[in-house]
Amino acid sequence: MTGRINAPDFALADTLQSGQAFRWNSDPDGGFVGVIGRQVWRLRQQRNLVLWEAADELDHAHQENMIRRYLGLDMDLATILATFPSDDGGLADAVRLHCGLRILRQDPWECLASFIASSTKQIVQIRQIVALLAQRHGDPLDSPWGVFHTFPHADKLAGLTEAALRDCKLGFRAKYLLAAARMVSDGSVRLDLVPSMEPAVAQAELMKIPGVGEKIASCALLFSCGFDAAFPIDIWIERALRRMYFPRKKKVNARQLRAFTRSYFGPYAGWAQQYLFCDERRRGRTKTTPSVTRRSAR
DNA sequence: AGCCAGGCTAAGA
DNA sequence: TCTTAGCATGGC
Numbered sequence A: 001m002t003g004r005i006n007a008p009d010f011a012l013a014d015t016l017q018s019g020q021a022f023r024w025n026s027d028p029d030g031g032f033v034g035v036i037g038r039q040v041w042r043l044r045q046q047r048n049l050v051l052w053e054a055a056d057e058l059d060h061a062h063q064e065n066m067i068r069r070y071l072g073l074d075m076d077l078a079t080i081l082a083t084f085p086s087d088d089g090g091l092a093d094a095v096r097l098h099c100g101l102r103i104l105r106q107d108p109w110e111c112l113a114s115f116i117a118s119s120t121k122q123i124v125q126i127r128q129i130v131a132l133l134a135q136r137h138g139d140p141l142d143s144p145w146g147v148f149h150t151f152p153h154a155d156k157l158a159g160l161t162e163a164a165l166r167d168c169k170l171g172f173r174a175k176y177l178l179a180a181a182r183m184v185s186d187g188s189v190r191l192d193l194v195p196s197m198e199p200a201v202a203q204a205e206l207m208k209i210p211g212v213g214e215k216i217a218s219c220a221l222l223f224s225c226g227f228d229a230a231f232p233i234d235i236w237i238e239r240a241l242r243r244m245y246f247p248r249k250k251k252v253n254a255r256q257l258r259a260f261t262r263s264y265f266g267p268y269a270g271w272a273q274q275y276l277f278c279d280e281r282r283r284g285r286t287k288t289t290p291s292v293t294r295r296s297a298r
Numbered sequence B: 001a002g003c004c005a006g007g008c009t010a011a012g013a
Numbered sequence C: 001t002c003t004t005a006g007c008a009t010g011g012c
Helices: A012-016 A060-071 A077-082 A089-097 A108-116 A123-137 A154-158 A162-166 A171-185 A199-206 A214-224 A235-245 A254-264 A269-286
Strands: A002-006 A032-036 A039-046 A049-054
Touching: A002 A060, A012 A032, A012 A039, A032 A060, A039 A060, A049 A060, A089 A269, A108 A123, A108 A154, A108 A171, A108 A214, A123 A154, A123 A162, A154 A171, A162 A171, A199 A214, A214 A269, A235 A254, A235 A269, A254 A269
Parallel strands: none
Antiparallel strands: A002 A049, A032 A039, A039 A049
């Protein structure tokens, strides 16, 4: 089944490759193949259109709604951008350079589990871990593009041993993911209710899980639960914030950074964060003469 | 071949 | 309250 969605202000590649989701693979024709829910999808962009192909023949309108929601196409980007601080040239540049970047709305469990796996890992490694979890413990899904797998439910992972998770290269995160799976599946963490909670309550709910601190909770809240103001601060964002807003000021600690982001960026702070994140990484990539300019953040 | 990654926890100042 | 080691693994 195929379809097309009019999406004038959308950047598929930026959106799928900006470290929000870890299970999209690009194919040679500029498409991306991945799993949403229990289906394999192939997505492409042609100018103003998102072209989608789904492996299964289901209700067309339902399919289209699903993909629109997942890609964040049900949000009005212009309205969101208008809430950003108006006199911030640096942020405006980042927005311009990553025009059409959106926040995905992923499955909360897959998203939370992926970010539990992410700590002190590079994106390549996170992708490996998530792929292994799916291959070994998810259900196979046949498709025109090969066999893919669902991301295993919390119930499924809850029944595994820590050793089985370690075999998926989780390392010391294995016990965290196992605990998370158990807490979600036995109801001691109500992941299903998180999207409708007050932001602070939702964050506290996720942080009941060992291995989930502010950063990982923020990622899950922003990328899967609809909390557009959640503002995960990782190493890249920290670099961007210090460079743009605290130049050469020696002592700005994590707390002060957090306080700043909460008061400065507004109700869609998480979206601003994603633009800054992408741009900081772009800067890292486009640096010239790597032997000289390579410097870690102060 | 080390070094260091998109952190959290717990210990110690 | 703030700083820091330790954790496990792979890419560069």
